[in-house]
Amino acid sequence: MNQVFKIAAVFFYAAVQIPFAFAGIVYTNDFETAAGSEWSKTTTSTTPIGARSFLGEFGNEAVTLTLASIGLHDQVTVSFDLFILKSWDGTLPGANGNPPYAPDVFFLTVDGSTTLIEASFGNFDALGDLQSYPNAIAGGLVPHRTGASESNTLGYSWLGFQQDSVYNLSFTFPHISDSLALQFAATLQEAVTPITANESWGIDNVLISVNPVPEPSTFSIFGFAAIALLMPRRRLKH
Known part of the structure; x- marks a missing residue:
């Protein structure tokens, strides 16, 4: 030889x-079973159409996913489906003489510091609503539902209007800590009580992978x- x-x-x-310390996918959840103790809130729901299980519904609140010991890595990718449910008003405060029920904003932050997304979303067809996504909240406005992979497929409605949309979101960012905390949250401008009767959100098909070293x-x-x-x-x- x-x-x-x-x-x-x-x-x-x-x-x-x-082997690498921890390669590839480190977490997945489609919420067909219990959410698990890694989530700060474990409420799950089933969509009226399609019987799709997801984490939610949530209103003006934050939900944190905490993972420990994900191994040596220098980069993380988080992917998930965002469900925007009912009458999100995007970025049109006081549109058509209505009260200022906007902007309705979704956030995702990493380890309490880095913001991956802060954008408004709109579902309200009757108002010809606008939203910032796929731009940041301070960016330009685009028609509501821009970038959605699905519209009115989940069976949610308000005042006779079917209103829901699904966004397939994915973010890749540098990260080296052995633990990871992702906080999903929304701020919804709505006077209805409970707020989830009119505006709510959820997430599904969460997948987290790392680039191992x-x-x-x-x-x-x-x-x-x-x-x-x-x-x-x-x-x-x-």
């Missing part, structure tokens, strides 16, 4: 025997293996 082949064999063996010991073993194989061997005297 020549030296090049030996070195290649050692590197391959080390690569498969010394090797354990430090991996590099050491690679190095020692290469040195050992490259050192000339002394012949034994007979």
Whole structure:
């Protein structure tokens, strides 16, 4: 066996025997069963159409997902379906002579600091509503439901108008901490009590993955293996 082949064999063996600290997907939940203690609120609901289970309904409140020991990594990707339910008013305070029931805003923050999304959403077809998403709340306005993957497919309504939309959201961000806290929240400008009777939200199909980095010991073993194989061997005297 020549030296090049030996070195290649050692590197391959080390690569498969010394795993990354935690690779790929670290969390998934479609809420077909209980949400789990990792969630600060565990309320689940089923959509009137399609019987889709999801986390919610929520109003003016925050829901936190806390994960511990997700391993060595330098980047996280979080993907989920956002359900915007009933008469979200986007960004049109006082539209058509109505009271200022907007903007209705959804947030997602990381570890209590980094904001991944802060944007308004609108469902109210009767007002010709606008929203900021896919722009940030301070960005330009676009027609309501812009960027939605589904409109009026879940069976929610208010005042005779079917009003719901689904957004497939995904965010990738730098992250190195062994733990992760994601806070999902909304601020809804609504006078109805309870607020969820008129405006609410939920999430579904949560998937979190990391970009892993090797354990430090991996590099050491690679190095020692290469040195050992490259050192000339002394012949034994007979």
